[in-house]
Amino acid sequence: MSLIRNVGTIGGLTAVSRVFGFARDMILARVLGAGLAADAFQLAFTLPNTFRRLFAEGAFSVAFVPLYSRALHGHDGEPGSEEAAEKFADDVLAVFVWVLVAFSAVAMLAMPGIVWLLASEFQKVPGKFDLAVTLSRVTFPYLTLISLVAMLSGLLNARSRFAPGAAAPILLNVSLIAAMGFAWYTHRGDDLVTAWSLAVGVSVAGLLQLLYLMWETRRAGVRLKLTLPKLTPEVRRLGALILPATFGAGIYQISQLVDTFFATSLPQGSLTLLKLADRLNQMPLGIVGIALGTAILPMLSRHIHTGNRGEAQRLQTNAFEIATLLTLPAAAALAICAPAFVTAFFVGGKFRPEDGVIMAQIVVALVAGLPAYVIVKILNPGFFAREDTRTPVWTALASLIFNVFLNFYVVRQYGIVGLAAATACSASLNCLLLYIILHRRGWFHFTAKLAGRIARQVIATVVMGAALWFLMPALSPYFGASVLDRIWSLLALVGAGMAVFFGTAYLVGAIDPDLIAMLRRRRPKRTEADDEILEVQ
Structure with missing residues (x-):
């Protein structure tokens, strides 16, 4: 299956999930605003999600997928088999389940201490700290459930079945929207009831996602057994790979927890505003970055295991070009149009216009690092596919140290907006370090053709940005007006931006039609001569 098709599948379903997530946050902003209950729920939702990304989608996935792929497809001339892959998965599942259950139980017992470490300032607001602890205990079972989902998703990804894993998050957003609807119908918007209903909805969503992935796994012909x-030896090897990957992913997640700590020390509502602003940033990140990173890891692993360096270089180059083509204009458009998007989507109900002003500023700061966030998703598989999970640890550690020191300065000076800007700067540093190491090891390098293509993309982005800058004042009266006015004004803004960017990109040659055509069809295996030509280029 081609890269474009895989990315299209993952990105399309992720886009649907992001739309539901966007609707979820729009409703949440209106029914809870940026107050006590909203902050407590955001912290309770952050905790299992942080550990999910650490264990499930982070360390576990990047170590499990290459090893499972090797058992299934073979390695260094040794054939793979369904039996070997199934046995490996069964052995991993048997250990993984008990680790998750034990960790979740300990964390739930220690929840008051965990919340105190992250949000001790909550104790200054009566009832806020206790509510955060209780909601965190209600949401934490989600970690065990969604971690098992991540394992099944990785198993299917190794078989080039990307749709189920990409579709599963839709169930989370639907569940939370239903939870808010239930709270509104039964208690007419009581903040505490809404927060409780959302917390229960998180764990229910984890169960629904697990049942769905179990069904899809059986449809794929895989019969896992809990032994x-x-x-x-294979499980021990997985553990040896997970350990450094956990530190690597852990460093990133610690960085997120550091941001949470600083956000909870700022005025009430700051944490909620940061999380809602990140929703706008996560739209292109999830659709493009996660889709590309998920799609290229198993494909890159196969090329590397078969010794096909040329195909590995070509795959990463194509992914890099696609990523910049989509994220450069997305970042510019979000930065320029942040007031429009925030006002049209979030301001209303309990979410005040003054909250919207701060949130728009946070969005501008966050999206400055959007290209870096996405490119990191492309560069990391270059290490993971070679079973090198240690190097990203050191780059992430350097970025974390930089982020922490920067936060101590900018948070005092610029508050929550400074915190978002520091996050963007640290992501850019991590991206730069990863590329330098890949280049020095000869695993991936920039070509003149790629650099020229990105330069043309920058030109198209600048032209689009200028058009949006002049169009914003004319449409600004409609962004906060009636629903119809909000819809048509945003459609006009987005439509104009896309038309200008892609029109200019076509004229200046920022879009490579040969690349798109090549990626849409299956390619024959390259010969050694082809690889030598590619290396010269």
Whole structure:
């Protein structure tokens, strides 16, 4: 299956999930605003999500997928088999389940201490700290459930079945929207009831996602069995790979927790505003970055395991070009149009216009790092596919140290907006370090053709940005007006931006039609001569 098709599948379903997530946050902003209950729920939702990204989508996935792919497809001339892959998955599942259950139980017992470490300032507001602890205990079972979902998703990804894993998050957003609807119908917008209903909805969503992935796994012909845990050589090898990957992913997640700590020390509502602003930033990040990173990891692993360096270089180059083509204009458009998007989508109900002003500023700061966030998703598989999970640890550690020191300065000076800007700067540093190391090891390098293509993309982005800058004042009276006015004004803004960007991109040659045509069809395996030509280029 081609890269474009894989990215299209993942990105399309992720886009649907992001739309539902966007609707979820729009409703949440209106029914809870940026107050006590909203902050407590955001913290309760952040905790299982942080550990999910650390264990499930972070360390576990990047170590599990290459090893499962090797068992299934073979390595260094040794054939793979369904039996070997199934046995490996069963052995991993038997150990993984008990680790998750034990960790979740300990965390739930220690929840008052965890919340105190992250949000001790909540104690200054009566009832806020206790509510955050209780809601966190209600949401934490989600970690165990969604971690198992991540394992099943990785198993299917290794078989080039990307749709189920990409579709599963839709169930989370639908569940939370239903939870808010239930709270509104039964208690007419009581903040505490809404927060409780949302917390329960999180854990229910994890169960629904697990049942769905179990069904999809059976449809794929895989029959997993829960056996007694055994530390087989393959499981020990997975553990050896997970350990450094956990530190690497852990550094990133610690960075997120550091941001949460600083946000909870700022005026009430700051944490909620940061999370809502990140929703706008996550739209292109999830659709483009996660889709590309998920799609290229198993494909890159196969090329590397078969010794096809040329195809590995070509795959990463194509992914890099697609990423910049989509994220450069997205970042510019979000930065320029942030007041429009925030006003049209979020301001209303309990979410005040003054909250919208601050949130728009946070969005501008966050999207400055959007290209870097996405490119990191493309560069990391270059290490993971080679079973090198250590190097990203050091780059992430350097970025974390930089982020923490920067936060101590900018948060005092610029508050929550400074915090968002520091996050963008640290992501850019991580991206730069990863590329330098890949280049020095000869695993990936910029070509003159790629640099020229990105330069043309920048030109098209600048032209689009200028058009949006002049169009914003004319449409600004409609962004906060009636629903119809909000819809048509945003459609006009987005439509104009897309038309100008892609029109200019076509004229200056920022879009490579040969690349698109090549990626849409299956390509024959390259010969050694082809690889030598590519290396010269």
